[in-house]
Amino acid sequence: MRIDIITIFPNIFDSYIKESLIGRAIKKKLVTLNFHDLRRWADDERGTIDDRPFGGGLGMVLKPEPIIKAVKSIQKDGITSRVIVFTPRGKKFNQKKAQSFSEVDQLIMICGRYEGIDERILKYLADEKISLGNYILMGGELPAILVTEAVTRLVPGVIGKESFISERAISRNKEKEGVMEYPQYTRPEVVDLNKITGEKSKWKVPKDLISGDHKKIELWRKKNSRTIWK
Secondary structure, X not given: OEEEEEEOOHHHHHHHHHHOHHHHHHHOOOOEEEEEEHHHHOOOOOOOOEEOOOOOOOOXXXXXXXXXXXXXXXXXXXXXXXXXXXXXXXXXXXXXXXXXXXXXXXXXXXXXXXXXXXXXXXXXXXXXXXXXXXXXXXXXXXXXXXXXXXXXXXXXXXXXXXXXXXXXXXXXXXOOEEEEEOOOOOOOOEEEHHHHOOOOOEEEOOHHHHOOOHHHHHHHHHHOOEEOOO
């Protein structure tokens, strides 16, 4: 799979990618990840990629021409691709959307900045407009990282075993469809707060999880799981 991110801050991604499983996936050639500086496609020597909004107002708006040139030069012929723009007005990103993005050959994400992107890009060039929630960020770089992680973890081989992805069973019935998530515990079996903070309290792992009885463990997980999205 190939992921291309168009941004005016291409170096902002470096440390996260290097320290995450995404970096390992790139080394294993399971994923190709490219960061493109939008200023490369500016029309002047100054690298101008924004201008004042029509109608007045504060801030600047990313110009359409550099974005069009960038996308057209990045898109590869003969493969399936999706062009994504991040906007608070977009569809909410969820696991279903991550799954659909992981099934294309090329994902192109356009990161806005300042007052946003010329609306003609959203209207005519973008295949999908995506929002990560009911809030406004300073740019699209953080959403691009989040989408990249959610999508690449679904690429076969990125996460060690397929069971790590599939073990949280998909729940489908008339009312719900989503991932079933249950609480997780690790050692020690008892956390003695008296030794840590001086408080007379102990935090214990549920007995069924340390019983060694696989049926009890499975029943406990089903009882304590919930659908984390619909």
